[in-house]
Amino acid sequence: MGGQGTWTPFHEDVFRSYSWSSNICGQKRWILVPPGQNHLFTDDQGNWVHSLVDYDQTRFPRLFELKKFELMQGPGETVFVPSGWWHQVQNIGDTISINHNWTNEFNLRRMYDRLGHDLQSVRYALRDVTGMDGFEDQVQLVLGINSGMDFCGFFMFVKHMAAVYLGHCNADPRPLPAADSEAKGYKSARDCVDGYFLSPDSTHRALNIIDAVVEMLESDPTTALISGDLKDKVFDLRKTIKQALHKS
């Protein structure tokens, strides 16, 4: 809910998730910026611009080069925000909207890159105490607080995502009631497990994508530096995914 004139500053959604936003009443003016242009809206201290319509040109001298889209969203209209697209939103009139964020295998790599970027910022901020005992664990602690997720949290997230697809690999396809499956347009019960449209091919593809990200986590030097058994857990997950891929 937002009153006339209120606005949401320029940002990228949490964990580089996707979002949709449906307007119940009022209008919203959206400015959407495709990825790959961070250098244009980041100042020399690493801070990004707060507003694209009112900013200090000396801090952001190249902001005018930004490629962006502007649109008006009316009542009953839904806007989809792709992963990694920065945006700023202004309410025109009193506004009520409902939105939802989500991730899947297709933006997992983006999410991991974002975590890596945040990690570097935390390391930089704590650079004066780099040599202290337990430095890497402190970095993880601050990362978790700042970004809402540390490396162990990211691993748990990936493991959960993998478990969904591993479950689909192992599931016996249960037939839906005929009328229901016809209405939903599924070709066969094998295509539909727990209501998701998932062919064996798409499960396979998802697990391959997830495995590629888990491989990055495995070879990331940070994974070995953190205390605890993250490295072993990552190794075990890769083994499980590989076994499932070979079987299916």
Ligand SMILES: O=C(O)CCC(=O)C(=O)O
């Ligand atoms: O409606 C707003 O003010 C912000 C919406 C937004 O940022 C989003 O849906 O990702």
Ligand SMILES: [Fe+2]
């Ligand atoms: Fe957003």
